[in-house]
Amino acid sequence: MQDIAERTGLSTSTVSRALNDSYGVSPRTIDMAKQAAAELGYVPNTGAKQLVxxxxxxxxxxxxxxxxxxxxxxxxxxxxxxxxxxxxxxxxxxxxxxxxxxx
Known part of the structure; x- marks a missing residue:
């Protein structure tokens, strides 16, 4: 997620919220984060998400x-x-x- 944040210029928490479709993130930011995630081959850590x-x-x-x-x-x-x-x-x-x- 840090790599996505660096590529997009967003904070790690904003990237996290964008990738999880959380409330309060603009559609433009969501698209930017998801595009960078796809380009970088990001795969969410299922175990970490389950813990949170x-x-x-x-x-x-x-x-x-x-x-x-x-x-x-x-x-x-x-x-x-x-x-x-x-x-x-x-x-x-x-x-x-x-x-x-x-x-």
Whole structure:
């Protein structure tokens, strides 16, 4: 983020707010910060963001394993419906969410 700030002449905190679409940052500043971020190949640190916001944006789905196949199929069908209701995994990703499926 420091590199983006130096390239744009903005403060690090302004760059942070611009990249996170925070309130109070002009559209011109947001565009400038995002363009510099793209040019520099900036990738946000997910772990750092989770610490600051106290949110993981992770949807975890744990499917139990049953001795018989019938209940397990019902659980898998239910999970499949949930995923299709979100239209696609990419839609979740576009909204900043990650999906974790485990059995």
């Amino acid at each position: 916001t106290r949110k993981s944006n992770l949807i975890g789905v744990f499917m139990p394993e049953f001795e018989f196949e019938s209940p397990q199929l019902m659980v898998r069908e239910s999970v499949t419906r949930v995923i299709h209701n979100y239209k696609s995994i990419n839609n979740l990703r576009d909204r900043g969410w990650r999906l974790c499926l485990r059995s």
